[in-house]
Amino acid sequence: MQTGNGEGRHGFEMTQFLPTRRTLVTGALAGVATAAIASLNGANAQSGVRRARYGAAVRADALAADAAYAAALAARCRLIVPEGSLKWSDLRPSATEFRFTDADIIAAFADRHRIDLRGHTLAWYGAMPAWTEAIASRAEAERTLVHHIETVVSRYAGRIVSWDVVNEAVPEKPATVSDLRPFAWTRWLGADYIAIAFRAAAAADPNARLVLNEYDVEFVGARFAARRAALLHIARNLVERGVPIHAIGLQGHLLADREIDRDGLQTFLREVRVLGLDVLVTELDVIDASLPGAIEVRDARVAECARSFLNTVAEVTPPSAILTWGISDRYTWVPMYFTRSDALPNRPLPLDAQMRPKPFMAVLEQFSRMAS
Numbered sequence: 001m002q003t004g005n006g007e008g009r010h011g012f013e014m015t016q017f018l019p020t021r022r023t024l025v026t027g028a029l030a031g032v033a034t035a036a037i038a039s040l041n042g043a044n045a046q047s048g049v050r051r052a053r054y055g056a057a058v059r060a061d062a063l064a065a066d067a068a069y070a071a072a073l074a075a076r077c078r079l080i081v082p083e084g085s086l087k088w089s090d091l092r093p094s095a096t097e098f099r100f101t102d103a104d105i106i107a108a109f110a111d112r113h114r115i116d117l118r119g120h121t122l123a124w125y126g127a128m129p130a131w132t133e134a135i136a137s138r139a140e141a142e143r144t145l146v147h148h149i150e151t152v153v154s155r156y157a158g159r160i161v162s163w164d165v166v167n168e169a170v171p172e173k174p175a176t177v178s179d180l181r182p183f184a185w186t187r188w189l190g191a192d193y194i195a196i197a198f199r200a201a202a203a204a205d206p207n208a209r210l211v212l213n214e215y216d217v218e219f220v221g222a223r224f225a226a227r228r229a230a231l232l233h234i235a236r237n238l239v240e241r242g243v244p245i246h247a248i249g250l251q252g253h254l255l256a257d258r259e260i261d262r263d264g265l266q267t268f269l270r271e272v273r274v275l276g277l278d279v280l281v282t283e284l285d286v287i288d289a290s291l292p293g294a295i296e297v298r299d300a301r302v303a304e305c306a307r308s309f310l311n312t313v314a315e316v317t318p319p320s321a322i323l324t325w326g327i328s329d330r331y332t333w334v335p336m337y338f339t340r341s342d343a344l345p346n347r348p349l350p351l352d353a354q355m356r357p358k359p360f361m362a363v364l365e366q367f368s369r370m371a372s
């Protein structure tokens, strides 16, 4: 099993924390972020290094159509991950076809700008095409899952440096630690689908970093504690059986009205480190539906929420990557589920809809290394 820093194709040096010119300029411009970032030097002093590379989830259609969006990604990201283009729903119109057009657009952009790629995701209940419901046996399920992973991972071997192999295996509200979210793979393969997926990914690209990705593990409350316990149970099981897994991905879709469970999350992260696993923040954004409408107040609260989360993580284990789920409020999934009652547009991401940096970006600059 590999552990370590998650270095990518385009280099990964351990850099001592030093504020960059951009950090200072943006920090000054941001103004309202000053309070939010004031305590960050403490976090970085504690962790000693700012090892996380910054990245963002990318939409292929927007990349092709929107030059300002493409420029913002190229200017800031050391890593990108397709937001949808590598999901089964997007790649697999039928049991016999693969459609790589959109994923290839994003991969070509990454190559052109010397940005590393992450892959999302090889097994996820949320993106199963309808045809998988017709799978009729354990053998067929295993064959289908393994064939998909072999085909997709080997196509991008050496280019996708890390994969969210299994996404959201834990049910919304697990009753026991071994509860799994039901879908086609659990129906036929039970809990084995997880090890099967990790082993197939490792066989297809032995150098890729393999990640178990999960959401809603950060907050105070019994449901979140149960989710941490269930996630740890899966990870421990894999490590004890020698299944190749390298990291836990904390999605980090932060609910602005919930308190981060500092003790609970840090205890969990220490356990993750004991297992020899790395930690990434894979889908960070701040769900602002409950926050006041006033933009300066809202943006400051969003930045503070992200800071509090990243600080809690970095004190135990500086993540090897921090990716936001999108880079600009122009393209975000948040209004699909969390529209505001005042009908104002959501502002969950580090750049606003005009690609201007918000206080959230200043926080990210304190915790991670950007493209330049």
Ligand code: 9MR
Pocket: 083, 084, 087, 126, 127, 167, 215, 251, 283, 325, 332, 333
């Ligand atoms: O942001 C993604 C959205 O555009 C898609 O419609 C949706 C379904 O594929 O998935 C969203 O991304 C999710 C990610 O894949 C897994 N974690 C939660 C993300 C937000 O819902």
